[in-house]
Amino acid sequence: xxxxxxxxxxxxxxxxxxxxxxxxxxxxxxxxxxxxxxxxxxxxxxxxxxxxxxxxxxxxxxxxxxxxxxxxxxxxxxxxxxxxxxxxxxxxxxxxxxxxxxxxxxxxxxxxxxxxxxxxxxxxxxxxxxxxxxxxxxxxxxxxxxxxxxxxxxxxxxxxxxxxxxxxxxxxxxxxxxxxxxxxxxxxxxxxxxxxxxxxxxxxxxxxxxxxxxxxxxxxxxxxxxxxxxxxxxxxxxxxxxxxxxxxxxxxxxxxxxxxxxxxxxxxxxxxxxxxxxxxxxxxxxxxxxxxxxxxxxxxxxxxxxxxxxxxxxxxxxxxxxxxxxxxxxxxxxxxxxxxxxxxxxxxxxxxxxxxxxxxxxxxxxxxxxxxxxxxxxxxxxxxxxx
Ligand SMILES: *Cc1c(COP(=O)(O)O)cnc(C)c1O
Numbered sequence: 001x002x003x004x005x006x007x008x009x010x011x012x013x014x015x016x017x018x019x020x021x022x023x024x025x026x027x028x029x030x031x032x033x034x035x036x037x038x039x040x041x042x043x044x045x046x047x048x049x050x051x052x053x054x055x056x057x058x059x060x061x062x063x064x065x066x067x068x069x070x071x072x073x074x075x076x077x078x079x080x081x082x083x084x085x086x087x088x089x090x091x092x093x094x095x096x097x098x099x100x101x102x103x104x105x106x107x108x109x110x111x112x113x114x115x116x117x118x119x120x121x122x123x124x125x126x127x128x129x130x131x132x133x134x135x136x137x138x139x140x141x142x143x144x145x146x147x148x149x150x151x152x153x154x155x156x157x158x159x160x161x162x163x164x165x166x167x168x169x170x171x172x173x174x175x176x177x178x179x180x181x182x183x184x185x186x187x188x189x190x191x192x193x194x195x196x197x198x199x200x201x202x203x204x205x206x207x208x209x210x211x212x213x214x215x216x217x218x219x220x221x222x223x224x225x226x227x228x229x230x231x232x233x234x235x236x237x238x239x240x241x242x243x244x245x246x247x248x249x250x251x252x253x254x255x256x257x258x259x260x261x262x263x264x265x266x267x268x269x270x271x272x273x274x275x276x277x278x279x280x281x282x283x284x285x286x287x288x289x290x291x292x293x294x295x296x297x298x299x300x301x302x303x304x305x306x307x308x309x310x311x312x313x314x315x316x317x318x319x320x321x322x323x324x325x326x327x328x329x330x331x332x333x334x335x336x337x338x339x340x341x342x343x344x345x346x347x348x349x350x351x352x353x354x355x356x357x358x359x360x361x362x363x364x365x366x367x368x369x370x371x372x373x374x375x376x377x378x379x380x381x382x383x384x385x386x387x
Contacts, residue, residue: 010071010186011255018066019248030063032245056233060241064216064248068206071185071251073192074218076225078232079244083181083201084109085237086215088118090177090197091146092235093227096122099144103130103160105153105358106179107201108347127354130160131291133168140172150179151188151298155307155342155366156359157282159291162298166194175224181205181333186258187301191220204333205303207250208257212243257335260371261304268369269306271378277315277385279363282307304369305332307342313362316341320365322387325372325380332368337377340366 008016019030035058038051046052051059065077080086087110091100102114104127114125128135130149140147147169151160162178169176177197178190184205190198200206202214215237219225232238239247262285269283281288284295285302295302310316319339320328326339330346340346343355343362350360369377 013067013070014186014254015252017070018063020063030060030245030248032241033059034241054241055236055238058238058241058244060244060248061239064244064251067248067251068185068200068202068216069218071189071254072180072198072218073189073220074198075220075222076218078217078219078225078228079202079239079247080215080217080232081237081239082213083107083179083199083203083215084113086199086201086217087148087177087179088113089228089231089235089237090199090217091118091123091148092231093224094123094145097124097143098146099124099126099141100146100148101126101128101136101139101144101174102147103149103151103153103158104128104354105156105158105360106148106150107154107181108342108349110148110150110179112349129158130165131158133161133164136165137168140168140174144172144174146175146177148177148179150182152182152284152295152303152305154182155282155305155340155347155364157284157289157305157307159284159294159298161294162188162190162193162195166196169196170194182303182305183299184254184258184303184333186255187262187303188299191218193298196221196224202247203331205258205261206254206333207247208254208334209246209250210331210334210336212246212250214239214243214247216247257371258301258303261333261369262301264369264371264374264377265302265304265306267374268304268367268377268381271381272306272308275385277310277319278308279311280309282309304367304371306367306369308365308367309359309361309363310365311363316363316365318387319384322384323380325370325377326367332366334368335371337370337372338368340368342366
């Protein structure tokens, strides 16, 4: 199958896009080109494909980039050493004096990078609840160059209307970046809805096996892709060939894994919603989610991410420390189920007043529901909740 075969449907692209038989041996799997440099045939004449140095070009990385471009309906993919490196490169297109409007409930590390690294370089950030398109509109300034959102957000599972925000950003000559980590490209493709950048911590669903830290961006515009390639080459946050290979391998089952994550996430959300020990369940696939209609219109499935409010830290401990199938850990999106207490773990770096204002209290528990057998998962939760 050729890289250009963009008319195939998602699962076929997940398996084939970007992966061509290796030209020398016909190896069906793109090899791990574990090399830092390439021998040049003549002075100043690198081989075709600008293979002169590993930071600039690597064939394993290029296969991964073609794959994410196809899965996100983009024209180019750009791979980075981590999700934060990917987002940093997007913001580094801006200059001192430029302004970014960001959803307030992003990944904790995103807030830390914006507030403690990029703001020192003269880029300004304003945080808003991006569920409210008017709030985003009021935060726009003449120097706003980028609107950055996550949808669903981590861990409050709030949604942003991607199409409305893309229109708003473009009306102000700004670009829209969507952190699509929580949804995965199987469930949501922001570029199709008008976003300019879609990015992933591929550490999560895209790789899906909890064995790689990585970041991916997809765009539809050649000039934006050139900017990102230039920034990556100049700043250096490249992923290694082995990690690119593992991520490509993970992607081959992305559609199969996501179908199961979606099913298991829905089943866990429904079980917990009916449980007397749980005050509130946040899951876009529940009719009780305040943006359920938006979820149905812009997502194809609702993932394995489920947050619940159990009220107090004591109840949080009782719930999280005695589960057998769910491991207490940061991160998400792998085949194995994980449980996390955002206020004390992933979102510890978010200032407490902002955390509380967003509802990230010590009673909030976030599940990353894996793809184990659902009966075992529910039994594990039931046992601990009934104790
Ligand atoms: C984990 C995560 C990131 C950061 O990605 P790394 O790969 O850990 O650098 C960014 N956004 C979201 C939504 C995440 O979950």
